[in-house]
Amino acid sequence: MVIWNIARATFKECTQKKVMWILLGVALLIIGLSFIFSFFAPSERLVLIKSMGLGAIYLFGAGIALIVTAGLIPTEIERRTVHTVLSKPVERWQFVIGKFLGIALVLFMNLILMGIALLIVIMGQGSVRAEGFVKALVSNARILEATLLLFFYLLILSAFAILFSILTTTNISIMLSLFVFVVGSLSDYVESLINVSQNPLTQIFLKALHLLVPNFGNANIYNPVIHGYIPPGEFLYLLLAIAYALSYSLILTSISCWAFAGKEV
Amino acid sequence: MKRRLWLIIVFLLVILLQLKVDTYRENYKPGGTTSFGYISREVLATALMGLREVAASLLWLKIEDYFHSGEHEKITPLIRIITWLDPHFIEAYSSGAWHLAWNSEDWRLIPSAEEFLKEGIKNNPDKYELYADMGWLFYDKVKDYEKAIEWYKKAASLPSPPLVKRMLAHSYERAGRIEEAIKIWKELVEEGNKLVERNPNNFEAIFDRDVAVHNYNMCIIRKVDRAALAKKPKTYYLTYQVYRVSPRILQVRARTNLPELSRIRVSLVDADIERRKKESLGWQLMNVTEYRDVWPQVKGGEMKTDIDLTDALKYPLKGESFILALSFLPQTQPIPVQDYVGWLGEGMTGKDVIVVHTSPPGKKMEKSTTLTLEEILGQQTLLLKEVK
């Protein structure tokens, strides 16, 4: 109840932020700019549209998550609005969870909007509609599947941004979270380096890195989605990947709650 | 304390989940390994940040540039990177293999083309395209029709256009397995008829059906005609002389009674080519010399062709001795020639004719001689060898 109240207010606050709409607007623009690929063959063009679109959603989704999240709690403290909230019968952890849920709503809205925009652009391609509208819609709806999976991984990113913003400041939080995001996005490459490397120490280091750092790369299921085929065991993969994202977010949010409980505001 | 326990438990869960996730990750990762030699930093960054397929497409544009500017040596590594970034970019495998096998005009690269297609097939086992490409590699380039049959069979078992099955039938014809070819043409005729019946205005289906009917008829006719050849085979001979025109340029002059327009295969390779190939890892074939020419034609009882080895990159001539061979392979001959010698040389006999296999009966002509490095590199023009 209290949590839901704070979540709703947070959602409202974020949707009033110009920077979020600007980022979303640029992302939608990139998604919509598919006609620049008109010099490619239709099948190739489709791959590019999907790939560019999903890439834009990945990057701009992360950008929105970072910029919107990192400022939330510091702003509350700076403007002292947090005093009016925490002096009411609200636990510190409820405040943190409420903020987190609010952000989740914001991210969900953004991702769904971007995902649907991309779907519309794809459905606008003549070569896609040729196979029949409903069939094309069903097969391309996996864009939304990829977008939804990304949603869970952006939760990790937001959880990081919240934690860092409680421990440091907005700007430091953005930088640290960005760093984590970049390293975590390379998880596939880190994993391949383990096999390439000869030195056992390096291997152990890389493996530890791979297991400790949040693997944002897990959200990258774009290749099969782009080429429209379903790898074996995808459903299980999605469940595992989502469970991973939620557990990781749980850890971070727990730490955030404890850190915030001990913070003087 | 409780907190720490809670964190440890959830974190263990996270690690377990990631380990499990990793077992599925193969399906989504870039394919295989590669080096980043030719990739610009921007493209690499694009790729790393989740825009792998965009990066692949951008690089694909670059291939075009290299192709037009003639920087062929840059194309193959670039294609490797593209397929690494986007292992489902079928066209990249297709073009890459084509580039290796045909465009580079370097016979040493054919195994690489084959490996490359195999990798593509591994990544895209459900698409017919690369199986068909593999079939075409063996049908058209290597002219190993049994292998072509193998691959076209796999391609045809997947959803694919009628052309694939037609190529399978042609491969059977070339391999001399005429009954199997006829069976497929018959199937194609029946399938075509069904399609045309369903829609009499489907011109594509009508065309496909008519092609099948024509080929079916031709097969039946040739089956009878060529069976007759085996009853009274003709004696054929092939002799030749090898001249050195200038250093690294040889000339072969052959005399034969083979039918007009017969194609004679000319090859000049390291005497120990197999060992050399094994020793050259991957793409480095610096020590292998492999010259092959499948085009020389018989005109007026003669065949004359130059062996130009001046390209020292392609023909490094690192060994001490080389084997020059001329061969006549009945399967690879144009149809009018086959009408004289049969699919597999059934109509051939004589001391120059070798039996390759007996079931189905296969014959060929092949005569080789050894040349030393000095013979190839020498200065004056002279007759090096006479092969009777």
Add this chain to the structure above:
Amino acid sequence: MEAIKTEGLTKHFYEPLRRQTVIAVDNLDLVVEKGEIFGFLGPNGAGKTTTIKMLLGLIFPTSGRAWVLGNPIGDRKTRQKVSYMPENPYFYDYMTGEEVLYFYGGLFGLKGPSLKKKVDELLELVDLSEHRKKQLNGYSRGMLQRIGIAQTLLNDPELLILDEPTSGLDPIAHREIRELLIRLKEQGKTIFLCSHQLSDVEMVCDRVGIMNKGKLVTVGRLEDLLKVGEMEIAVEGLDPSQVEQVEKIASRIYKKDGDFLVYAEGEEKAQEVIDFVRNNGGRIISMVPLRRSLEELFVEIVKEEG
């Protein structure tokens, strides 16, 4: 049970940049009884806000203990019965006036029609009904202060903690808030009023505590604090020799057209003066115990402390 009680409450702030520790609140022992309006006074930087933040659990004491409505500080359920208006309140400016009240009401666990009724009532009370649909970033300073007051009344609190509620308000608004405070006191609520606007406190508070540099300097009933113990006695009909004798008893004397203003220190001295005047045929015209203004007291204390 006291509304607020602190025992040795202390707060140190470490300032890493200046490498020094600020003692914002130093060993504070304070009791606020239920039902009273307690004025918590002190110049800027005295440690008032810091004390309040500790009482509300926003920051944590370095040492000492405190209870609010009988429960140790930091207890969530207690805050259900407490309300707080921060100094220079700033609310979520993307919300409208009524949204912000709905939001805070939700935090108190109110919902549905009862919340709506409460919000309507309070908007009416603080005279913001017309502006209820306007976003707070369009509110004036005074309107924000009024919304701040309204949100303290959402939960029908037992204890109100108001940090500088009248700062930045015009005189009319001052009066309105004063009247509101008196009404609330009549309803039996305890008010902890923190201010450096002495006029407010002077008119409404039962007791005051004065802080300076983190220490509670005085605390007590306002009347008691302001009493100086000097009596001003206006006298007439005494001849100059008698006046000289009076002067020996009194602390000082003013002469004015044959009348005298005699100041006597303490009740005994005053009685002596009165007896002397009566016995010698003089007349007492008036007798007034002298009081300091709060202002005077305040300045005195702050000066004393240096």
